[in-house]
Amino acid sequence: MTDTPLDFGDPADLDRLRRDFRAWLAGHPLPERRPDEPLPVFLHRWHRQLHSGGWVGLDVPERYGGRGLSALHQVAISDELGACHAPGIPRIGYLAHALMEFAGEDQRRRWLPRMLAGDDVWCQGFSEPGAGSDLAGMSTLATRHDGHYSVRGQKLWTSYAQYSGLCLLLARTDRGAPAHRSITAFALPLDRPGVTVRPLRAMNGDDEFCELFLDDVRIEESERIGAEGDGWPLAMTTVSYERNALDTGHISKYGLLVERLRRVARDRRGELPDGLLSEIGRCFVDYEVLVAHARRRTAERLGGQAAGPESSIDKLLMTRTEQRLYETALKVFPGELHEEGGELFGDYLYSRAASVYGGTSQIQRNIIAKRVLHLPSLSKPPNPGAT
Amino acid sequence: MEAEEFLLVRDLFRSFAGRFRIGSADEVKPSPRAAAQRALAELGLGELRRSSPPAATVQECALLAEEHGRQPLTTSLLGTVLLAPELLRVLGAGRRSDSGTTATVALARDLRFPRADTSELVAWDCEGADSALCVTPDGAVTQAELGPLAPSADLLRGIRTVRSPQRIIGRLDAPGHQHWQAYALVMVSGELVGAAREFVELSVGYARERRQYGQAIGEFQAVQHLLADATVALEACVSATRYAAWCLDNEPPERALTAARVAKAEVNRSTVEAVQAGMQVFGGIAQTWEHIAHLYLRKVLLGATVLATTADLLVPLAEPEVTR
Numbered sequence A: 001m002t003d004t005p006l007d008f009g010d011p012a013d014l015d016r017l018r019r020d021f022r023a024w025l026a027g028h029p030l031p032e033r034r035p036d037e038p039l040p041v042f043l044h045r046w047h048r049q050l051h052s053g054g055w056v057g058l059d060v061p062e063r064y065g066g067r068g069l070s071a072l073h074q075v076a077i078s079d080e081l082g083a084c085h086a087p088g089i090p091r092i093g094y095l096a097h098a099l100m101e102f103a104g105e106d107q108r109r110r111w112l113p114r115m116l117a118g119d120d121v122w123c124q125g126f127s128e129p130g131a132g133s134d135l136a137g138m139s140t141l142a143t144r145h146d147g148h149y150s151v152r153g154q155k156l157w158t159s160y161a162q163y164s165g166l167c168l169l170l171a172r173t174d175r176g177a178p179a180h181r182s183i184t185a186f187a188l189p190l191d192r193p194g195v196t197v198r199p200l201r202a203m204n205g206d207d208e209f210c211e212l213f214l215d216d217v218r219i220e221e222s223e224r225i226g227a228e229g230d231g232w233p234l235a236m237t238t239v240s241y242e243r244n245a246l247d248t249g250h251i252s253k254y255g256l257l258v259e260r261l262r263r264v265a266r267d268r269r270g271e272l273p274d275g276l277l278s279e280i281g282r283c284f285v286d287y288e289v290l291v292a293h294a295r296r297r298t299a300e301r302l303g304g305q306a307a308g309p310e311s312s313i314d315k316l317l318m319t320r321t322e323q324r325l326y327e328t329a330l331k332v333f334p335g336e337l338h339e340e341g342g343e344l345f346g347d348y349l350y351s352r353a354a355s356v357y358g359g360t361s362q363i364q365r366n367i368i369a370k371r372v373l374h375l376p377s378l379s380k381p382p383n384p385g386a387t
Numbered sequence B: 001m002e003a004e005e006f007l008l009v010r011d012l013f014r015s016f017a018g019r020f021r022i023g024s025a026d027e028v029k030p031s032p033r034a035a036a037q038r039a040l041a042e043l044g045l046g047e048l049r050r051s052s053p054p055a056a057t058v059q060e061c062a063l064l065a066e067e068h069g070r071q072p073l074t075t076s077l078l079g080t081v082l083l084a085p086e087l088l089r090v091l092g093a094g095r096r097s098d099s100g101t102t103a104t105v106a107l108a109r110d111l112r113f114p115r116a117d118t119s120e121l122v123a124w125d126c127e128g129a130d131s132a133l134c135v136t137p138d139g140a141v142t143q144a145e146l147g148p149l150a151p152s153a154d155l156l157r158g159i160r161t162v163r164s165p166q167r168i169i170g171r172l173d174a175p176g177h178q179h180w181q182a183y184a185l186v187m188v189s190g191e192l193v194g195a196a197r198e199f200v201e202l203s204v205g206y207a208r209e210r211r212q213y214g215q216a217i218g219e220f221q222a223v224q225h226l227l228a229d230a231t232v233a234l235e236a237c238v239s240a241t242r243y244a245a246w247c248l249d250n251e252p253p254e255r256a257l258t259a260a261r262v263a264k265a266e267v268n269r270s271t272v273e274a275v276q277a278g279m280q281v282f283g284g285i286a287q288t289w290e291h292i293a294h295l296y297l298r299k300v301l302l303g304a305t306v307l308a309t310t311a312d313l314l315v316p317l318a319e320p321e322v323t324r
């Protein structure tokens, strides 16, 4: 695929879109975050505002509430948001892709427009206490009854479940069949009887992720996504898009910090310790390479390539960028280490999770080895992480 | 070029590369080397950007540079076919070097872009060349004759000294100078990416075949992760180089130059890492003179110093562009 020229888009067309967006933004600036307003709540308000201007889901077909444009257009808007120091587009692209690929037509029409509008906030209930990297080992069980399922089990690390209305839930529908054919996906409304959401405190003090207890929760058959057993391929699609640099708002956030470091490099040139200047240069290179990489993926996707195992490469590049960036930022602003609740220090702590969430860096390497490079599987002991 | 046309050119080039690639360092010899260079000249790729507008995009040229880097070839594609002709093109419509001569580019003795003092230059990638073009920091372009061969760690690439005096043949304006630097950085990066890519692919193939402890070494997770990391490093280089090439075709030269510097900085680090990882996978065999591993290692190692070293790039890139 990458042996032939790539089309990174028509700059004039994208410029027009950027200009329209900037004009809209001038009239609809980023709102103030209220004191004590949790970040997800604030971001949700921002999401709705962006949606009201038609700036969410540009690459989603119109019949599902999007604008039917290309991923290039969506990326251009992300760039603009970054450039004006605003938080990125809400991270829904990867969930939307999973629904577009696996949900029935009426489900898509029911859920996608509401997801784009922010009327429904979704979370992702995949991981369990006993099933992290080895996701296929999950034990939450959905037992089929007449026209509905009854679900029992526990999920862990469900990000922002406390702010969500719906959960994309994976559960086992068949205890006998091999793991990859016995997992089914559901859209679970979190206000159902039997659901308990318990937030867990992250090391940076945020309530990001939750425990989810499911105590004989009733899920209707119409809330099943795809067929029984489709849960595994759906999960793989979701994580592929989740790992892809394009579908996350991270890039613009990195860009802002890189620019901040570069301004310090210029203003405090003589004072910075030896080597720190080149570390900042390295952060800029990492960031620009990541942007170029995201554009290349967009170009490939427009050329008809779906997100697949190569998105593990994207995830590792993203992790490399983020972790080095925050490590460097702490060296440039050492005062952050001596402040209570410093924002940058909090972000540094969160950057450590980049090599864990969405599949750990080791699991990404396993995937690249097996599914991109097609290296053989270990013949003797059972092969971990080969999924 | 149309897509099919490009594929034709590329396939033509691939069959050339397949015929003239060498199997080991012992095959680096003057007369086969000259024959290979003649065959390359006959492909006529130097004409690709001579028409106006150029028939080939920068991205297409970068892809050819990548193809050239993939095989152990002793030919000068970058110097004589891509860089010197582009420099003459940017200098002025239709200009060629003195009739009947083939030019390559002159670089500082340490292979970086020439600096103010041009008394000690080398003609880089000089196979088949009889003169060298030097771009001074203020944009003046000079031409000079070549002297004797100069030693170099890269066995595949010819380097010669440059004789004085140099004649001024023109001057680049500021955008032209930026374009030229960006173009040169992108082509060198492209060739190094090709080399590292090929070598990693070879080592992946080897990991599938070579057996120890009764199984393929590619089954061991330690080996898998080594190759996965090399792949990530390489893909970063591919993305950065392709994007910088596209910028040269579509964006103002100043932006393209930043993208090209970013690409070279990534390539300087990552292609060396990737080749070293590949060599580790080959084990002892890759430590021998006969094996092609060191041809690739030498190419990327020296390549990382060509035009701009990591140190040259990172410090300026640490500060915002003045004009932003």
Ligand SMILES: Cc1cc2nc3c(=O)[nH]c(=O)nc-3n(C[C@H](O)[C@H](O)[C@H](O)COP(=O)(O)OP(=O)(O)OC[C@H]3O[C@@H](n4cnc5c(N)ncnc54)[C@H](O)[C@@H]3O)c2cc1C
Pocket (backbone or CB within 6 Å): A123, A124, A125, A126, A127, A131, A132, A133, A134, A156, A157, A158, A159, A160, A208, A209, A353, A356, A357, A358, A359, A360, A361, A362, A363, A366, A384, A385, A386
């Ligand atoms: C901030 C954050 C947000 C998250 N959000 C969500 C969410 O919204 N929804 C959701 O479902 N999950 C979420 N997760 C969970 C995340 O996907 C898991 O934490 C991750 O997959 C790892 O699982 P684990 O924590 O059980 O670690 P384990 O799987 O126990 O891994 C522990 C260590 O062993 C290594 N290891 C395990 N298996 C292998 C192997 N085969 N080869 C080599 N090394 C191996 C790992 O790399 C790791 O270093 C989130 C996690 C974090 C940190």
